[in-house]
Amino acid sequence: MSRYEEGIKLIEESCGNGKDNIIALSTVVMEPNADGMPSSCVRDVDAYYEDGVFYITTWAKSNKMLQIAQNKETAFAVCFEGIYGHGIGENLGWVLDPKNAELRVKLRRAFADWYDQANDEKDESCVILAIRITRARIMRDHGAVRYNLDFVKKTEAEDGIIG
Template sequence: MSKYEEGLNVIEERCGNGKDNIISLSTIAMEPSADGAPRPYIRDVDAYYEDGVFYTVTWAKSKKMQQIAKNQEVAFSVCGQWFSGNGIGINLGWVLDPNNAEIRSKLRKAFADWYDAVNNEKDESCIILAIKITRAIAIKDHGAVCYHMDFVHKVETAEGKII
């Protein structure tokens, strides 16, 4: 088994199997800082993980979706799981779109305890955001083992590098 595959197994154990994960999701604000530099913006969201993608239900008009529309590059960290990285944010559209039926079913199951209380599926602004991971690091044994992963090429790589 390759080190990349070992890393995938660690991630699946921690985040997979239908688990409701809390991730910190970072985007780039639409307005720059006072000195003109890009300004990061972060918030915690519930996310479902499957095959290198985090999925979350959100509102199309939210600040994060406005920011992702301008710049799809995002960063994430799974709270308490020693797993973080970068990805591409993709608006999959309305949760009730027939193309979203399979993932919607998984999201409803993962988020069953609170899904209906906070989501209005009749509103077409209730959408699914996919965060397709491009690069990540999974840390094991308090840093004794680190998996630097390039999800684009599906290989272990030098720290922070995508081939």
């Protein structure tokens, strides 16, 4: 098994199997800060993980969705799991869109404890956000063991650069 495959297995064990994960999701704020530069915005969200993608139900007009519409680059950290990295955000559309039917079932199952309280599925602004991981770092044993994964090339990144 390659180091890339070992790393993927660790992510699956930590985040997969229908688990409701809490991730810190960072987006780029396009309005300039006091120095005239863009800044970042981070927030905790519930996310379902499958095959290199985190899925989040959200409101289409939320700040994160408006920011991703302007710049799809995101960063994330899986809370308390030693997994963090970068991804590309994509609005998959309304949760009740027929193309989202299979994914919606998985999200409802993973988020069963709170899904109906937090989501108004009748509102077409209730959408699914996909964060497609491009690079990730997994740290174990307080950083003694590290995996630097390039999801695009499907290999361990030799440079170790995550962000």
